[in-house]
Amino acid sequence: MAKNLLIVESPAKAKTIEKYLGEDFTVKSSIGHIRDLPEKGIGVDIENNFRPEYEISADKTKVVAELKKLAKKAETVWLATDEDREGEAIAWHLLQALEIDEKKTRRVVYHEITKPAILAAIAHPRTINKALVDAQQARRVLDRLVGYELSPVLWRKVKTGLSAGRVQSVAVRLIVDREREVTAFAFSPYFRVLGYFSAGAAKFRAELEKKLADETQARDLLNKLKGAVYTVTNKEKKPSRRTPSAPFTTSTLQQEASRKLGYSVSQTMRIAQSLYEKGYITYMRTDSVNLSQLALDGAKAEVLSLYGGKYAHTRTYKTKSASAQEAHEAIRPTNFTAKEIEGESNEKRLYDLIWKRTIASQMADAEIEKTVVTISQSASEEKFIATGEVTIFDGFLKVYTESDDETEENETEEGHLPAMEINQQVEANEIKAMQKFTLPPPRYTEASLVKKLEALGIGRPSTYAPTISTIQKRGYIVKESREGTERKYTVLNLKNNEVSTETKTEITGAEKSKLFPTDTGIVVNDFLKEHFGEIMDFNFTAHVEEEFDTIAEGKRTWTDMIAKFYAPFHKTVEKTSSVETKRASGERILGKDANGKKVSVRLGRFGPMVQLGESDAEDKPRYAKLTAGQHMETITLEQALDLFRLPRTLGNYEDKEMTVATGRFGPYVKHDGKFYSLPKQDDPYTVQAERAIEIIQEKQKREKEKVIQVFNREPEIQILNGRYGPYMTMNKVNYKVPKDKDPAKLTLEECLSIIEEADKSGKPKRKAFRPGNKKPKGE
DNA sequence: CAGTGAGCGAGCTTCCGCTTGACTT
Numbered sequence: 001m002a003k004n005l006l007i008v009e010s011p012a013k014a015k016t017i018e019k020y021l022g023e024d025f026t027v028k029s030s031i032g033h034i035r036d037l038p039e040k041g042i043g044v045d046i047e048n049n050f051r052p053e054y055e056i057s058a059d060k061t062k063v064v065a066e067l068k069k070l071a072k073k074a075e076t077v078w079l080a081t082d083e084d085r086e087g088e089a090i091a092w093h094l095l096q097a098l099e100i101d102e103k104k105t106r107r108v109v110y111h112e113i114t115k116p117a118i119l120a121a122i123a124h125p126r127t128i129n130k131a132l133v134d135a136q137q138a139r140r141v142l143d144r145l146v147g148y149e150l151s152p153v154l155w156r157k158v159k160t161g162l163s164a165g166r167v168q169s170v171a172v173r174l175i176v177d178r179e180r181e182v183t184a185f186a187f188s189p190y191f192r193v194l195g196y197f198s199a200g201a202a203k204f205r206a207e208l209e210k211k212l213a214d215e216t217q218a219r220d221l222l223n224k225l226k227g228a229v230y231t232v233t234n235k236e237k238k239p240s241r242r243t244p245s246a247p248f249t250t251s252t253l254q255q256e257a258s259r260k261l262g263y264s265v266s267q268t269m270r271i272a273q274s275l276y277e278k279g280y281i282t283y284m285r286t287d288s289v290n291l292s293q294l295a296l297d298g299a300k301a302e303v304l305s306l307y308g309g310k311y312a313h314t315r316t317y318k319t320k321s322a323s324a325q326e327a328h329e330a331i332r333p334t335n336f337t338a339k340e341i342e343g344e345s346n347e348k349r350l351y352d353l354i355w356k357r358t359i360a361s362q363m364a365d366a367e368i369e370k371t372v373v374t375i376s377q378s379a380s381e382e383k384f385i386a387t388g389e390v391t392i393f394d395g396f397l398k399v400y401t402e403s404d405d406e407t408e409e410n411e412t413e414e415g416h417l418p419a420m421e422i423n424q425q426v427e428a429n430e431i432k433a434m435q436k437f438t439l440p441p442p443r444y445t446e447a448s449l450v451k452k453l454e455a456l457g458i459g460r461p462s463t464y465a466p467t468i469s470t471i472q473k474r475g476y477i478v479k480e481s482r483e484g485t486e487r488k489y490t491v492l493n494l495k496n497n498e499v500s501t502e503t504k505t506e507i508t509g510a511e512k513s514k515l516f517p518t519d520t521g522i523v524v525n526d527f528l529k530e531h532f533g534e535i536m537d538f539n540f541t542a543h544v545e546e547e548f549d550t551i552a553e554g555k556r557t558w559t560d561m562i563a564k565f566y567a568p569f570h571k572t573v574e575k576t577s578s579v580e581t582k583r584a585s586g587e588r589i590l591g592k593d594a595n596g597k598k599v600s601v602r603l604g605r606f607g608p609m610v611q612l613g614e615s616d617a618e619d620k621p622r623y624a625k626l627t628a629g630q631h632m633e634t635i636t637l638e639q640a641l642d643l644f645r646l647p648r649t650l651g652n653y654e655d656k657e658m659t660v661a662t663g664r665f666g667p668y669v670k671h672d673g674k675f676y677s678l679p680k681q682d683d684p685y686t687v688q689a690e691r692a693i694e695i696i697q698e699k700q701k702r703e704k705e706k707v708i709q710v711f712n713r714e715p716e717i718q719i720l721n722g723r724y725g726p727y728m729t730m731n732k733v734n735y736k737v738p739k740d741k742d743p744a745k746l747t748l749e750e751c752l753s754i755i756e757e758a759d760k761s762g763k764p765k766r767k768a769f770r771p772g773n774k775k776p777k778g779e
Numbered sequence: 780c781a782g783t784g785a786g787c788g789a790g791c792t793t794c795c796g797c798t799t800g801a802c803t804t
Binding site: 009010011012029030031032033034036037039040059060081082085086087089090136139140142143144145146147148149150151152154155160161162163164165166167168273277285459460462463466467470602604605606607609611615621623625661662663666668670675677720726727728729734735736737 | 780781782783784785791792793794795796797798799800803804
């Protein structure tokens with residue numbers, strides 16, 4: 001039995017550290033927090049100075065029991081959790097939950113998992129920093145009070161099951177605000193003028209310095225330029241440098257993996273977790289850009305051996321984020337000589353990105369020479385500018401270029417310019433004036449939302465991905481692609497002394513995998529903003545973080561801070577949930593129908609709906625759901641009235657009535673209690689009985705082909721043809737048909753024994769396949 | 780999975796941050 005027990009947070013970390021320490025050490029992990037407030041109830045004794053009612057988390061009872069046993073036997077227990085607010089709290093909870101004598105515990109900290117760092121930590125133990133723990137308790141209790149008092153207000157005043165919190169509600173607000181900016185955006189047109197020139201045999205492009213306001217101005221200029229003479233009047237060479245980006249943090253890794261590899265935030269984290277567990281990279285949840293000395297040396301050696309001394313440049317980076325707690329290193333390869341790794345292609349690609357980014361961060365600047373040539377013309381004062389860029393020394397660009405969120409409108413590709421001298425005349429082959437439109441701010445992607453949250457100091461590396469999935473699960477936002485609309489634009493062209501006009505069309509407003517608010521998200525956001533402005537303020541987290549810091553410095557008692565926050569907050573909660581506050585439904589009156597009945601749209605118990613007529617009127621109002629693609633803020637009176645044209649009755653088929661309507665999954669025909677989706681080309685408002693019968697018959701034919709075998713004696717069991725081949729189903733649970741059996745010839749007895757075997761194996765059954773849970777193959 | 784939109788009024792829902800686990804006809 002080892003004399004020493006050292007406890008860290010992550011099992012993978014425990015394995016690594018165990019190798020660094022000798023036989024005298026057993027290294028175990030707590031697997032994160034072990035105690036927390038209870039899930040049910042507020043869990044804070046408000047009357048009793050906000051005393052938290054901690055309990056061992058349900059999924060940690062086993063770990064705690066094991067650690068307790070080991071701690072009892074050990075001579076010394078080393079609490080080696082992270083050196084940040086949460087890590088300090090975990091150490092403190094361990095001390096209490098394991099019931100160890102404080103005298104035989106030591107608190108140790110390190111910022112990197114390297115042998116020298118671990119040994120140095122062991123050599124310099126300290127005690128638990130209670131002030132830091134208190135700052136964590138303040139954070140925890142504040143989040144609980146806000147989340148668990150605000151959410152019930154939403155259940156009463158908006159819709160049951162909703163949630164609100166310090167982080168998620170602001171994340172939703174960002175998306176709602178942005179959506180409104182985009183929809184309110186007024187596109188203003190302007191003209192951009194491009195000249196296509198020749199200098200001797202070489203061709204190049206230059207742009208008019210000034211943008212023109214309208215078509216008249218553009219036409220005037222082009223007419224004036226007929227027969228103009230173009231002369232080079234200035235030429236400047238500007239040397240410039242480019243510096244590599246810092247190594248990855250969680251947030252920057254998520255952004256780059258999204259831009260370069262198209263991964264979602266959670267996908268990136270899943271892959272990174274796997275790379276970390278296999279020992280290929282350092283810890284993936286970090287806000288630090290710091291590299292250990294070991295890493296700096298390793299990267300340098302690799303740059304030297306691959307590219308030579310000219311390319312090596314050791315750099316250290318400082319974090320820009322004020323909220324950073326820097327308990328870990330940046331995300332980097334553990335071994336720089338491994339340029340490639342074994343694994344799935346996703347893993348290889350993400351590793352490659354991490355390797356390149358880290359190596360590039362330790363390489364020389366790129367040296368670039370920019371050339372700017374000014375071309376004047378004889379017809380007016382307006383000048384054309386041509387820019388060229390030549391790389392003198394590629395430096396880190398040999399390995400890595402960071403990509404950019406704003407990739408659109410980068411039409412001025414900068415390249416090599418031909419050699420030109422001042423006073424040289426150049427020839428214009430063509431001058432084009434193209435109509436352009438100003439752009440609204442871009443909608444958020446998952447990754448750009450993370451970037452924004454980090455900049456505001458909201459959320460932590462471990463919560464970015466879960467936060468995004470929470471606000472999706474609550475139905476506040478959706479990630480989707482939307483088709484754009486066509487827009488006409490004008491191009492004027494001056495060629496061979498003639499100006500021609502052309503009208504072209506382009507697609508505008510198309511979005512791919514962007515975040516949009518739902519109607520629920522908008523109503524909840526507006527409600528919270530109206531009543532809880534303080535919490536919805538983008539600076540709320542920053543303010544409370546400042547207070548947590550003063551608690552951590554020992555200058556303030558955590559319960560005082562909470563008390564001061566809670567009193568007015570709770571008062572607002574009471575007032576807002578009382579009967580005096582009206583339910584929030586986001587109701588809009590759209591107008592009146594032909595009979596003068598009121599038409600309105602609002603958020604009902606089951607989602608967005610339109611209402612025709614009033615509830616206190618003689619005849620009851622009619623209701624209809626909004627269909628996919630319709631939104632409460634943008635639906636028109638005409639669109640709303642259209643919704644009441646459904647359901648339509650189409651007549652009978654086999655003595656049963658057919659009706660057509662639109663549901664959650666689009667238009668459908670209903671017949672004899674069954675639903676038949678309308679194909680895209682059919683319009684629910686005009687489709688006729690004949691066509692509906694066709695649709696019903698087609699589906700019935702497909703259903704028939706799906707069935708391989710049924711048994712008269714046991715109608716619950718069916719052998720069916722599915723997406724993944726033949727399978728068996730009983731009482732909505734599915735079973736595999738053994739590969740060596742012919743599904744068409746299985747007997748009922750064989751089926752029953754297969755089902756019995758499968759049930760005995762004890763694996764939990766799923767009623768349906770859940771996508772997104774696929775286990776990576778190859779293991 | 781394609782209804783419902785209010786009164787009956789049980790019992791439920793919810794936060795953020797630390798960590799990994801699971802398992803598919």
